[in-house]
Amino acid sequence: MAENENENLNQNPGLNQGGTPGEPIPTVVADHVDIVYRVNGTGAGRGTATAALNRMMRRKQSEKAAGVRKVHAVKSVSFVAYRGEAIGLIGTNGSGKSTLLKAVAGLLPVEHGHIYTDGQPSLLGVNAALMGDLTGERNVYLGGLAMGMSREQIKERYQGIVDFSGINEKGDFITLPMRTYSSGMGARLRFSIAAAKDHDVLLIDEALATGDRSFQMRSEERIRELRQHAGTVFLVSHNNKSIRDTCDRVLWLERGELLMDGPTDDVLKEYEAFTNRPAKAAPKAA
Protein backbone atom coordinates (compact mmCIF):
# COMPACT_ATOMS: atom_id res chain seq x y z
CA MET A 1 0.00 0.00 0.00
CA ALA A 2 1.43 3.38 -0.99
CA GLU A 3 2.23 5.95 1.64
CA ASN A 4 0.02 8.76 0.36
CA GLU A 5 -2.87 6.37 -0.02
CA ASN A 6 -2.60 5.55 3.67
CA GLU A 7 -2.62 9.19 4.59
CA ASN A 8 -5.71 9.59 2.54
CA LEU A 9 -7.37 6.73 4.41
CA ASN A 10 -6.56 8.18 7.79
CA GLN A 11 -7.89 11.59 7.10
CA ASN A 12 -11.09 10.39 5.50
CA PRO A 13 -12.65 7.65 7.50
CA GLY A 14 -15.06 5.61 5.51
CA LEU A 15 -13.36 5.76 2.15
CA ASN A 16 -12.90 2.75 -0.06
CA GLN A 17 -9.57 1.01 -0.01
CA GLY A 18 -8.73 2.45 -3.39
CA GLY A 19 -9.17 5.94 -1.97
CA THR A 20 -12.20 6.75 -4.11
CA PRO A 21 -15.09 8.31 -2.22
CA GLY A 22 -18.17 6.14 -2.06
CA GLU A 23 -20.24 4.18 0.38
CA PRO A 24 -18.21 3.56 3.56
CA ILE A 25 -17.26 -0.07 4.07
CA PRO A 26 -18.26 -1.43 7.47
CA THR A 27 -15.75 -3.71 9.20
CA VAL A 28 -17.44 -4.25 12.57
CA VAL A 29 -21.18 -4.10 13.26
CA ALA A 30 -22.46 -4.50 16.81
CA ASP A 31 -26.22 -4.97 16.98
CA HIS A 32 -27.70 -4.53 20.48
CA VAL A 33 -24.96 -6.55 22.16
CA ASP A 34 -25.41 -7.81 25.72
CA ILE A 35 -22.59 -9.62 27.48
CA VAL A 36 -23.17 -11.48 30.74
CA TYR A 37 -20.52 -13.15 32.89
CA ARG A 38 -21.50 -16.05 35.10
CA VAL A 39 -19.46 -16.56 38.25
CA ASN A 40 -19.71 -19.86 40.12
CA GLY A 41 -19.94 -20.25 43.87
CA THR A 42 -20.92 -16.78 45.00
CA GLY A 43 -24.06 -17.74 46.87
CA ALA A 44 -24.51 -17.40 50.60
CA GLY A 45 -21.89 -19.28 52.62
CA ARG A 46 -19.80 -19.80 49.51
CA GLY A 47 -16.85 -22.07 49.70
CA THR A 48 -17.98 -24.19 52.63
CA ALA A 49 -18.62 -27.88 52.03
CA THR A 50 -22.19 -27.74 53.31
CA ALA A 51 -22.96 -24.84 51.00
CA ALA A 52 -21.60 -26.78 48.05
CA LEU A 53 -23.65 -29.85 49.00
CA ASN A 54 -26.68 -27.66 49.43
CA ARG A 55 -26.16 -26.28 45.94
CA MET A 56 -25.97 -29.78 44.48
CA MET A 57 -29.16 -30.85 46.26
CA ARG A 58 -31.04 -27.86 44.91
CA ARG A 59 -29.76 -28.25 41.37
CA LYS A 60 -33.16 -27.78 39.80
CA GLN A 61 -33.58 -24.34 41.28
CA SER A 62 -32.76 -21.06 39.64
CA GLU A 63 -29.19 -20.08 38.89
CA LYS A 64 -29.26 -17.56 41.68
CA ALA A 65 -30.15 -20.16 44.30
CA ALA A 66 -27.40 -22.39 42.90
CA GLY A 67 -24.89 -19.69 43.78
CA VAL A 68 -24.28 -18.54 40.22
CA ARG A 69 -24.04 -14.80 40.01
CA LYS A 70 -24.57 -12.93 36.79
CA VAL A 71 -22.57 -9.85 35.93
CA HIS A 72 -24.15 -7.82 33.16
CA ALA A 73 -20.97 -6.32 31.75
CA VAL A 74 -22.23 -4.79 28.49
CA LYS A 75 -25.80 -3.66 27.94
CA SER A 76 -27.40 -3.28 24.52
CA VAL A 77 -24.48 -1.61 22.76
CA SER A 78 -24.76 -0.90 19.03
CA PHE A 79 -22.28 0.71 16.69
CA VAL A 80 -20.82 0.41 13.22
CA ALA A 81 -17.11 0.79 12.56
CA TYR A 82 -15.80 1.53 9.10
CA ARG A 83 -12.58 0.79 7.26
CA GLY A 84 -9.90 3.35 7.96
CA GLU A 85 -11.27 4.47 11.31
CA ALA A 86 -9.36 4.54 14.58
CA ILE A 87 -11.85 4.31 17.42
CA GLY A 88 -11.05 5.01 21.05
CA LEU A 89 -12.95 3.28 23.85
CA ILE A 90 -13.10 5.25 27.08
CA GLY A 91 -14.87 4.93 30.39
CA THR A 92 -14.02 4.55 34.06
CA ASN A 93 -12.65 1.26 35.40
CA GLY A 94 -15.06 -1.66 35.15
CA SER A 95 -17.28 -0.03 32.56
CA GLY A 96 -17.03 -2.95 30.13
CA LYS A 97 -14.47 -1.66 27.63
CA SER A 98 -12.20 -4.71 27.63
CA THR A 99 -15.18 -7.06 27.69
CA LEU A 100 -16.59 -5.40 24.59
CA LEU A 101 -13.24 -5.71 22.81
CA LYS A 102 -13.03 -9.41 23.62
CA ALA A 103 -16.51 -9.96 22.26
CA VAL A 104 -15.59 -8.13 19.04
CA ALA A 105 -12.57 -10.41 18.77
CA GLY A 106 -14.92 -13.39 19.09
CA LEU A 107 -13.29 -14.51 22.34
CA LEU A 108 -16.36 -13.98 24.53
CA PRO A 109 -19.84 -15.08 23.53
CA VAL A 110 -22.64 -12.53 23.52
CA GLU A 111 -25.81 -13.14 25.53
CA HIS A 112 -28.14 -11.24 23.19
CA GLY A 113 -27.57 -9.39 19.94
CA HIS A 114 -24.90 -10.03 17.31
CA ILE A 115 -21.43 -8.88 16.39
CA TYR A 116 -20.53 -9.05 12.72
CA THR A 117 -16.97 -8.60 11.51
CA ASP A 118 -15.09 -8.45 8.26
CA GLY A 119 -12.35 -11.05 8.60
CA GLN A 120 -10.88 -12.02 11.93
CA PRO A 121 -10.30 -9.14 14.36
CA SER A 122 -7.25 -9.69 16.51
CA LEU A 123 -6.59 -8.57 20.02
CA LEU A 124 -3.14 -7.12 20.56
CA GLY A 125 -2.50 -9.52 23.41
CA VAL A 126 0.11 -12.20 23.02
CA ASN A 127 1.13 -12.26 26.69
CA ALA A 128 -0.77 -15.41 27.53
CA ALA A 129 1.19 -17.50 25.04
CA LEU A 130 4.61 -16.49 26.35
CA MET A 131 6.50 -18.49 28.98
CA GLY A 132 8.76 -16.91 31.56
CA ASP A 133 11.07 -19.92 31.67
CA LEU A 134 11.98 -19.58 28.02
CA THR A 135 14.47 -17.14 26.53
CA GLY A 136 13.23 -13.94 24.92
CA GLU A 137 14.31 -15.34 21.57
CA ARG A 138 12.18 -18.48 21.85
CA ASN A 139 9.27 -16.38 23.09
CA VAL A 140 9.44 -14.23 19.95
CA TYR A 141 8.93 -17.39 17.89
CA LEU A 142 6.31 -18.87 20.19
CA GLY A 143 4.33 -15.64 20.34
CA GLY A 144 4.52 -15.15 16.58
CA LEU A 145 3.32 -18.68 15.92
CA ALA A 146 0.52 -18.26 18.47
CA MET A 147 -0.70 -15.21 16.54
CA GLY A 148 -0.77 -17.28 13.37
CA MET A 149 2.42 -16.09 11.70
CA SER A 150 4.55 -18.56 9.76
CA ARG A 151 8.12 -19.42 10.77
CA GLU A 152 9.44 -17.61 7.69
CA GLN A 153 7.51 -14.43 8.53
CA ILE A 154 8.89 -14.48 12.07
CA LYS A 155 12.44 -15.10 10.87
CA GLU A 156 12.07 -12.12 8.52
CA ARG A 157 10.82 -9.80 11.25
CA TYR A 158 12.84 -11.20 14.14
CA GLN A 159 15.55 -8.53 14.07
CA GLY A 160 12.93 -5.80 13.76
CA ILE A 161 11.06 -7.11 16.81
CA VAL A 162 14.22 -7.26 18.94
CA ASP A 163 15.40 -3.84 17.82
CA PHE A 164 12.00 -2.28 18.43
CA SER A 165 11.77 -3.71 21.94
CA GLY A 166 15.20 -2.27 22.76
CA ILE A 167 15.88 -5.37 24.87
CA ASN A 168 19.42 -5.68 23.58
CA GLU A 169 20.33 -2.03 24.13
CA LYS A 170 21.86 -2.82 27.52
CA GLY A 171 23.47 -6.15 26.69
CA ASP A 172 22.51 -9.51 25.27
CA PHE A 173 19.27 -9.99 27.19
CA ILE A 174 17.27 -11.69 24.43
CA THR A 175 19.03 -14.99 25.17
CA LEU A 176 18.06 -14.87 28.88
CA PRO A 177 14.84 -16.40 30.25
CA MET A 178 12.01 -13.88 30.23
CA ARG A 179 11.43 -14.29 33.97
CA THR A 180 14.74 -12.51 34.55
CA TYR A 181 13.50 -9.35 32.77
CA SER A 182 12.32 -6.31 34.67
CA SER A 183 8.59 -5.67 34.31
CA GLY A 184 9.26 -2.81 31.91
CA MET A 185 11.53 -4.91 29.71
CA GLY A 186 9.02 -7.75 29.64
CA ALA A 187 6.23 -5.38 28.68
CA ARG A 188 8.32 -3.90 25.87
CA LEU A 189 9.13 -7.29 24.40
CA ARG A 190 5.48 -8.38 24.66
CA PHE A 191 4.28 -5.28 22.85
CA SER A 192 6.94 -5.67 20.17
CA ILE A 193 5.94 -9.26 19.49
CA ALA A 194 2.24 -8.43 19.41
CA ALA A 195 2.71 -5.44 17.12
CA ALA A 196 4.83 -7.39 14.62
CA LYS A 197 1.81 -8.78 12.80
CA ASP A 198 -0.41 -6.95 10.35
CA HIS A 199 -4.10 -7.14 11.21
CA ASP A 200 -7.40 -6.43 9.42
CA VAL A 201 -9.19 -5.23 12.51
CA LEU A 202 -6.88 -4.49 15.40
CA LEU A 203 -7.99 -4.26 19.02
CA ILE A 204 -5.57 -2.68 21.47
CA ASP A 205 -6.17 -2.86 25.20
CA GLU A 206 -4.10 -0.47 27.33
CA ALA A 207 -0.94 -1.46 25.49
CA LEU A 208 0.49 2.04 25.53
CA ALA A 209 0.73 2.33 29.28
CA THR A 210 3.88 0.21 29.41
CA GLY A 211 7.49 1.14 29.13
CA ASP A 212 9.34 4.40 29.59
CA ARG A 213 8.56 7.65 27.78
CA SER A 214 10.70 6.97 24.72
CA PHE A 215 9.19 3.52 24.32
CA GLN A 216 5.68 4.95 24.66
CA MET A 217 6.37 7.36 21.82
CA ARG A 218 7.73 4.54 19.66
CA SER A 219 4.63 2.47 20.50
CA GLU A 220 2.26 5.25 19.47
CA GLU A 221 4.19 5.61 16.24
CA ARG A 222 3.87 1.87 15.63
CA ILE A 223 0.13 1.99 16.34
CA ARG A 224 -0.33 4.71 13.75
CA GLU A 225 1.61 2.50 11.34
CA LEU A 226 -0.51 -0.54 12.19
CA ARG A 227 -3.60 1.55 11.62
CA GLN A 228 -2.46 2.31 8.13
CA HIS A 229 -2.23 -1.41 7.36
CA ALA A 230 -5.27 -2.43 9.36
CA GLY A 231 -8.75 -1.63 8.21
CA THR A 232 -9.91 -0.46 11.62
CA VAL A 233 -8.20 0.05 14.97
CA PHE A 234 -9.89 0.01 18.38
CA LEU A 235 -7.93 1.44 21.28
CA VAL A 236 -8.81 1.14 24.97
CA SER A 237 -6.92 3.62 27.08
CA HIS A 238 -7.15 5.76 30.17
CA ASN A 239 -4.65 8.13 28.70
CA ASN A 240 -6.74 10.80 26.99
CA LYS A 241 -3.68 12.17 25.26
CA SER A 242 -2.91 8.94 23.43
CA ILE A 243 -6.60 8.70 22.48
CA ARG A 244 -6.40 12.25 21.06
CA ASP A 245 -3.18 11.43 19.24
CA THR A 246 -4.37 8.25 17.60
CA CYS A 247 -8.18 8.21 17.31
CA ASP A 248 -10.69 10.20 15.28
CA ARG A 249 -13.79 8.71 16.87
CA VAL A 250 -14.53 7.75 20.46
CA LEU A 251 -17.06 5.46 22.13
CA TRP A 252 -17.72 6.24 25.79
CA LEU A 253 -18.89 3.27 27.86
CA GLU A 254 -20.16 3.69 31.42
CA ARG A 255 -21.62 0.81 33.47
CA GLY A 256 -21.80 -1.29 30.34
CA GLU A 257 -23.88 1.21 28.39
CA LEU A 258 -22.84 3.29 25.43
CA LEU A 259 -23.03 6.88 26.67
CA MET A 260 -21.64 8.72 23.67
CA ASP A 261 -20.37 7.97 20.20
CA GLY A 262 -18.81 10.79 18.26
CA PRO A 263 -15.72 12.74 17.17
CA THR A 264 -12.83 12.48 19.63
CA ASP A 265 -12.86 16.11 20.79
CA ASP A 266 -16.60 16.25 21.53
CA VAL A 267 -16.68 13.04 23.50
CA LEU A 268 -13.45 13.67 25.40
CA LYS A 269 -14.70 17.09 26.46
CA GLU A 270 -17.79 15.54 28.05
CA TYR A 271 -15.76 12.68 29.52
CA GLU A 272 -13.24 15.03 31.12
CA ALA A 273 -16.04 17.09 32.57
CA PHE A 274 -17.51 13.87 33.99
CA THR A 275 -14.27 12.53 35.51
CA ASN A 276 -13.31 15.93 36.89
CA ARG A 277 -16.48 16.38 38.88
CA PRO A 278 -15.65 17.70 42.37
CA ALA A 279 -17.26 14.66 43.99
CA LYS A 280 -14.65 12.42 42.40
CA ALA A 281 -11.15 11.99 43.76
CA ALA A 282 -8.05 12.73 41.73
CA PRO A 283 -8.83 13.39 38.07
CA LYS A 284 -7.85 10.75 35.57
CA ALA A 285 -7.32 12.92 32.57
CA ALA A 286 -3.77 13.42 31.45
Add this chain to the structure above:
Amino acid sequence: MSQALDTPPQSTPLAAPVVPPEGDLSAYAVRHGLSVSGARPSLPTYVRQLWARRHFITAFATAKLTAQYSQAKLGQVWQVMTPLLNAAVYYFIFGVLLGTKHGVPDYIPFLVTGVFIWTFTQSSIMAGTRAIAGNLGLVRALHFPRAALPISFCIQQLQQLLFSMAALIVILLCFGIPVTASWLLVIPALALQFVFNAGVSMIMARMGASTPDIAQLMPFILRTWMYVSGVMWSIDKLAKKDNLPHVVSVLLETNPAAIYIDLMRFALIDSFHSSQLPPHVWPIAAGWALVVGVGGFIYFWKAEETYGRG
Protein backbone atom coordinates in the same frame (compact mmCIF):
# COMPACT_ATOMS: atom_id res chain seq x y z
CA MET B 1 -26.29 5.31 18.50
CA SER B 2 -26.19 6.82 21.94
CA GLN B 3 -28.83 5.99 24.42
CA ALA B 4 -30.23 7.23 27.69
CA LEU B 5 -29.18 5.57 30.92
CA ASP B 6 -30.21 5.49 34.51
CA THR B 7 -27.16 7.20 36.03
CA PRO B 8 -26.01 9.82 33.55
CA PRO B 9 -23.57 12.59 34.22
CA GLN B 10 -25.29 15.93 34.85
CA SER B 11 -25.41 16.82 31.22
CA THR B 12 -25.34 14.47 28.27
CA PRO B 13 -25.74 16.45 25.11
CA LEU B 14 -25.40 13.50 22.80
CA ALA B 15 -23.16 14.08 19.87
CA ALA B 16 -24.60 13.16 16.55
CA PRO B 17 -23.43 9.68 15.63
CA VAL B 18 -20.69 9.62 13.05
CA VAL B 19 -22.49 6.91 11.16
CA PRO B 20 -26.15 6.70 10.30
CA PRO B 21 -26.91 2.98 10.16
CA GLU B 22 -30.67 3.35 10.21
CA GLY B 23 -32.90 0.32 10.42
CA ASP B 24 -31.87 -3.25 11.01
CA LEU B 25 -28.16 -3.43 11.83
CA SER B 26 -28.00 -7.20 11.32
CA ALA B 27 -29.43 -6.93 7.83
CA TYR B 28 -26.98 -4.10 7.13
CA ALA B 29 -24.06 -6.27 8.24
CA VAL B 30 -25.17 -9.26 6.21
CA ARG B 31 -25.68 -7.04 3.16
CA HIS B 32 -22.02 -6.04 3.37
CA GLY B 33 -20.85 -9.62 3.64
CA LEU B 34 -19.78 -9.49 7.28
CA SER B 35 -19.78 -12.72 9.28
CA VAL B 36 -20.74 -13.38 12.89
CA SER B 37 -17.73 -12.97 15.17
CA GLY B 38 -16.65 -16.08 17.04
CA ALA B 39 -18.95 -18.48 15.23
CA ARG B 40 -17.93 -22.12 14.98
CA PRO B 41 -16.27 -22.89 11.62
CA SER B 42 -17.38 -25.88 9.58
CA LEU B 43 -15.51 -29.15 10.19
CA PRO B 44 -13.38 -29.01 7.00
CA THR B 45 -12.50 -25.34 7.69
CA TYR B 46 -11.64 -26.27 11.25
CA VAL B 47 -9.29 -29.04 10.11
CA ARG B 48 -7.65 -26.61 7.70
CA GLN B 49 -7.22 -23.95 10.42
CA LEU B 50 -5.71 -26.56 12.71
CA TRP B 51 -3.29 -27.69 10.02
CA ALA B 52 -2.26 -24.08 9.43
CA ARG B 53 -1.34 -23.87 13.14
CA ARG B 54 0.73 -27.08 13.16
CA HIS B 55 3.95 -25.17 13.83
CA PHE B 56 2.38 -23.46 16.81
CA ILE B 57 1.16 -26.82 18.14
CA THR B 58 4.62 -28.39 18.06
CA ALA B 59 6.40 -25.24 19.24
CA PHE B 60 4.01 -24.92 22.19
CA ALA B 61 4.58 -28.58 23.13
CA THR B 62 8.36 -28.28 22.97
CA ALA B 63 8.28 -25.01 24.89
CA LYS B 64 6.20 -26.57 27.66
CA LEU B 65 8.54 -29.54 27.81
CA THR B 66 11.69 -27.42 28.11
CA ALA B 67 10.10 -24.98 30.54
CA GLN B 68 9.19 -27.88 32.81
CA TYR B 69 12.64 -28.49 34.28
CA SER B 70 14.32 -25.18 33.49
CA GLN B 71 14.50 -24.18 37.17
CA ALA B 72 15.97 -27.51 38.35
CA LYS B 73 19.73 -27.73 38.87
CA LEU B 74 19.97 -30.97 36.89
CA GLY B 75 17.81 -29.47 34.16
CA GLN B 76 16.81 -31.74 31.30
CA VAL B 77 18.39 -34.78 33.02
CA TRP B 78 15.08 -35.08 34.84
CA GLN B 79 13.40 -35.97 31.56
CA VAL B 80 15.09 -39.38 31.85
CA MET B 81 15.42 -39.54 35.65
CA THR B 82 11.70 -39.15 36.38
CA PRO B 83 10.52 -42.20 34.41
CA LEU B 84 13.43 -44.29 35.74
CA LEU B 85 12.59 -43.43 39.35
CA ASN B 86 8.96 -44.24 38.62
CA ALA B 87 9.90 -47.65 37.29
CA ALA B 88 12.15 -48.26 40.33
CA VAL B 89 9.28 -47.57 42.73
CA TYR B 90 6.96 -49.97 40.91
CA TYR B 91 9.68 -52.62 40.81
CA PHE B 92 10.25 -52.29 44.55
CA ILE B 93 6.56 -52.65 45.37
CA PHE B 94 5.32 -55.16 42.82
CA GLY B 95 8.50 -57.04 42.02
CA VAL B 96 10.15 -57.26 45.45
CA LEU B 97 7.46 -56.74 48.12
CA LEU B 98 4.40 -58.31 46.50
CA GLY B 99 6.20 -60.74 44.22
CA THR B 100 3.88 -60.22 41.24
CA LYS B 101 6.66 -61.34 38.94
CA HIS B 102 5.90 -65.03 39.38
CA GLY B 103 5.79 -66.69 36.02
CA VAL B 104 6.68 -63.60 33.99
CA PRO B 105 10.04 -63.92 32.25
CA ASP B 106 12.10 -60.72 31.96
CA TYR B 107 9.94 -59.10 34.62
CA ILE B 108 11.82 -55.81 34.85
CA PRO B 109 11.67 -55.01 31.10
CA PHE B 110 8.04 -56.19 31.19
CA LEU B 111 7.22 -53.85 34.08
CA VAL B 112 9.17 -50.82 32.86
CA THR B 113 7.62 -51.00 29.39
CA GLY B 114 4.19 -51.20 30.99
CA VAL B 115 4.84 -48.23 33.29
CA PHE B 116 6.19 -45.99 30.52
CA ILE B 117 3.46 -46.77 28.00
CA TRP B 118 0.76 -46.39 30.64
CA THR B 119 2.25 -43.09 31.82
CA PHE B 120 2.00 -41.77 28.25
CA THR B 121 -1.75 -42.40 28.16
CA GLN B 122 -2.32 -41.27 31.74
CA SER B 123 -0.45 -37.96 31.45
CA SER B 124 -2.01 -37.20 28.09
CA ILE B 125 -5.48 -37.61 29.55
CA MET B 126 -4.65 -35.62 32.68
CA ALA B 127 -3.13 -32.80 30.63
CA GLY B 128 -6.09 -32.93 28.25
CA THR B 129 -8.55 -32.50 31.11
CA ARG B 130 -6.83 -29.26 32.09
CA ALA B 131 -6.04 -28.17 28.51
CA ILE B 132 -8.83 -25.60 28.25
CA ALA B 133 -9.68 -25.01 31.91
CA GLY B 134 -6.02 -24.43 32.82
CA ASN B 135 -5.25 -22.14 29.87
CA LEU B 136 -8.20 -19.78 29.92
CA GLY B 137 -5.84 -16.80 29.66
CA LEU B 138 -4.55 -18.08 26.33
CA VAL B 139 -8.01 -19.05 25.10
CA ARG B 140 -9.37 -15.60 25.94
CA ALA B 141 -6.48 -13.65 24.46
CA LEU B 142 -5.77 -15.25 21.11
CA HIS B 143 -7.71 -16.73 18.27
CA PHE B 144 -6.76 -20.23 17.18
CA PRO B 145 -8.59 -23.55 16.83
CA ARG B 146 -8.90 -24.70 20.44
CA ALA B 147 -8.15 -28.32 19.54
CA ALA B 148 -4.56 -27.10 19.21
CA LEU B 149 -4.29 -27.14 23.03
CA PRO B 150 -5.20 -30.78 23.87
CA ILE B 151 -3.27 -32.00 20.81
CA SER B 152 -0.27 -29.92 21.81
CA PHE B 153 -0.31 -31.40 25.32
CA CYS B 154 -0.42 -34.92 23.84
CA ILE B 155 2.58 -34.10 21.66
CA GLN B 156 4.40 -32.86 24.76
CA GLN B 157 3.71 -36.23 26.41
CA LEU B 158 4.86 -38.03 23.27
CA GLN B 159 8.15 -36.13 23.40
CA GLN B 160 8.41 -37.02 27.07
CA LEU B 161 7.83 -40.67 26.17
CA LEU B 162 10.64 -40.56 23.62
CA PHE B 163 13.02 -39.62 26.44
CA SER B 164 11.62 -42.52 28.48
CA MET B 165 12.06 -44.86 25.51
CA ALA B 166 15.73 -43.94 25.34
CA ALA B 167 16.03 -44.97 29.00
CA LEU B 168 13.99 -48.09 28.26
CA ILE B 169 16.33 -49.19 25.48
CA VAL B 170 19.29 -48.92 27.85
CA ILE B 171 17.41 -51.05 30.40
CA LEU B 172 16.50 -53.62 27.75
CA LEU B 173 20.09 -53.92 26.58
CA CYS B 174 21.30 -54.24 30.20
CA PHE B 175 18.95 -57.19 30.66
CA GLY B 176 20.24 -58.87 27.55
CA ILE B 177 17.14 -58.45 25.39
CA PRO B 178 18.28 -58.85 21.78
CA VAL B 179 17.65 -56.16 19.18
CA THR B 180 15.31 -57.65 16.58
CA ALA B 181 13.36 -56.51 13.54
CA SER B 182 10.19 -56.50 15.64
CA TRP B 183 11.45 -53.31 17.34
CA LEU B 184 10.23 -51.52 14.22
CA LEU B 185 6.67 -52.29 15.34
CA VAL B 186 7.19 -49.62 18.01
CA ILE B 187 6.44 -46.93 15.43
CA PRO B 188 2.93 -48.03 14.33
CA ALA B 189 2.05 -48.98 17.92
CA LEU B 190 3.05 -45.54 19.22
CA ALA B 191 1.27 -43.77 16.35
CA LEU B 192 -1.99 -45.58 17.10
CA GLN B 193 -1.65 -44.94 20.83
CA PHE B 194 -1.00 -41.25 20.18
CA VAL B 195 -4.18 -40.90 18.11
CA PHE B 196 -6.14 -42.71 20.82
CA ASN B 197 -4.67 -40.47 23.54
CA ALA B 198 -5.41 -37.32 21.56
CA GLY B 199 -9.02 -38.45 21.13
CA VAL B 200 -9.54 -39.09 24.84
CA SER B 201 -7.77 -35.79 25.65
CA MET B 202 -10.13 -33.82 23.45
CA ILE B 203 -13.16 -35.50 25.00
CA MET B 204 -11.82 -34.75 28.49
CA ALA B 205 -10.84 -31.20 27.48
CA ARG B 206 -14.44 -30.40 26.53
CA MET B 207 -15.80 -31.99 29.70
CA GLY B 208 -13.14 -30.33 31.86
CA ALA B 209 -13.89 -26.95 30.28
CA SER B 210 -17.55 -27.03 31.33
CA THR B 211 -17.03 -28.91 34.62
CA PRO B 212 -13.58 -28.25 36.10
CA ASP B 213 -14.42 -30.63 38.98
CA ILE B 214 -13.60 -33.54 36.67
CA ALA B 215 -9.91 -32.79 37.10
CA GLN B 216 -10.30 -33.76 40.78
CA LEU B 217 -11.97 -37.03 39.86
CA MET B 218 -9.59 -38.14 37.10
CA PRO B 219 -6.71 -39.42 39.28
CA PHE B 220 -9.02 -42.01 40.84
CA ILE B 221 -10.48 -43.14 37.54
CA LEU B 222 -7.03 -43.34 36.00
CA ARG B 223 -5.60 -45.33 38.91
CA THR B 224 -8.41 -47.87 38.62
CA TRP B 225 -7.83 -48.07 34.89
CA MET B 226 -4.11 -48.62 35.49
CA TYR B 227 -4.70 -51.58 37.83
CA VAL B 228 -6.94 -53.37 35.32
CA SER B 229 -4.63 -52.67 32.38
CA GLY B 230 -1.92 -55.16 33.30
CA VAL B 231 0.80 -52.61 33.85
CA MET B 232 2.49 -54.74 36.52
CA TRP B 233 0.97 -58.16 35.86
CA SER B 234 0.25 -60.30 32.82
CA ILE B 235 -3.32 -60.01 31.58
CA ASP B 236 -2.86 -63.07 29.41
CA LYS B 237 -2.28 -65.28 32.49
CA LEU B 238 -5.41 -63.97 34.24
CA ALA B 239 -7.65 -63.97 31.17
CA LYS B 240 -6.87 -67.61 30.41
CA LYS B 241 -7.99 -68.82 33.85
CA ASP B 242 -11.11 -70.93 33.60
CA ASN B 243 -12.89 -69.49 36.61
CA LEU B 244 -13.12 -66.04 35.02
CA PRO B 245 -16.43 -65.21 33.25
CA HIS B 246 -15.96 -64.89 29.49
CA VAL B 247 -17.24 -61.28 29.43
CA VAL B 248 -14.65 -60.18 31.96
CA SER B 249 -11.74 -61.72 30.12
CA VAL B 250 -12.90 -60.18 26.82
CA LEU B 251 -13.20 -56.79 28.51
CA LEU B 252 -9.74 -57.14 30.04
CA GLU B 253 -8.24 -58.05 26.70
CA THR B 254 -9.90 -55.34 24.58
CA ASN B 255 -9.08 -52.55 27.07
CA PRO B 256 -7.23 -50.07 24.81
CA ALA B 257 -4.54 -49.29 27.40
CA ALA B 258 -3.80 -53.02 27.80
CA ILE B 259 -3.70 -53.45 24.01
CA TYR B 260 -1.14 -50.68 23.50
CA ILE B 261 0.98 -51.84 26.44
CA ASP B 262 1.06 -55.45 25.24
CA LEU B 263 1.80 -54.41 21.66
CA MET B 264 4.84 -52.53 22.89
CA ARG B 265 5.99 -55.51 24.99
CA PHE B 266 5.51 -57.78 22.00
CA ALA B 267 7.56 -55.43 19.84
CA LEU B 268 10.44 -55.00 22.27
CA ILE B 269 10.75 -58.10 24.47
CA ASP B 270 11.62 -61.37 22.73
CA SER B 271 10.19 -63.55 25.53
CA PHE B 272 6.78 -61.90 25.12
CA HIS B 273 5.20 -64.08 22.43
CA SER B 274 2.39 -63.30 20.05
CA SER B 275 0.40 -66.07 21.75
CA GLN B 276 0.13 -63.74 24.76
CA LEU B 277 -1.63 -61.13 22.65
CA PRO B 278 -5.41 -61.19 22.34
CA PRO B 279 -6.75 -62.26 18.90
CA HIS B 280 -7.02 -59.55 16.19
CA VAL B 281 -4.83 -57.24 18.24
CA TRP B 282 -3.81 -54.87 15.42
CA PRO B 283 -7.34 -54.29 14.07
CA ILE B 284 -8.51 -53.64 17.65
CA ALA B 285 -5.65 -51.19 18.27
CA ALA B 286 -6.38 -49.37 15.00
CA GLY B 287 -10.13 -49.43 15.70
CA TRP B 288 -9.73 -47.79 19.08
CA ALA B 289 -7.46 -45.11 17.60
CA LEU B 290 -9.82 -44.39 14.74
CA VAL B 291 -13.09 -44.36 16.69
CA VAL B 292 -11.81 -42.42 19.70
CA GLY B 293 -9.51 -40.14 17.68
CA VAL B 294 -12.11 -39.03 15.14
CA GLY B 295 -15.00 -39.16 17.60
CA GLY B 296 -13.08 -37.11 20.18
CA PHE B 297 -12.15 -34.52 17.58
CA ILE B 298 -15.74 -34.06 16.42
CA TYR B 299 -17.03 -34.00 20.00
CA PHE B 300 -14.50 -31.28 20.86
CA TRP B 301 -15.25 -29.23 17.73
CA LYS B 302 -19.00 -29.26 18.48
CA ALA B 303 -18.41 -26.93 21.47
CA GLU B 304 -15.63 -24.86 19.87
CA GLU B 305 -17.38 -21.50 20.28
CA THR B 306 -18.12 -22.04 23.99
CA TYR B 307 -14.54 -22.47 25.25
CA GLY B 308 -13.34 -19.62 27.42
CA ARG B 309 -16.80 -18.49 28.43
CA GLY B 310 -16.82 -16.41 31.62
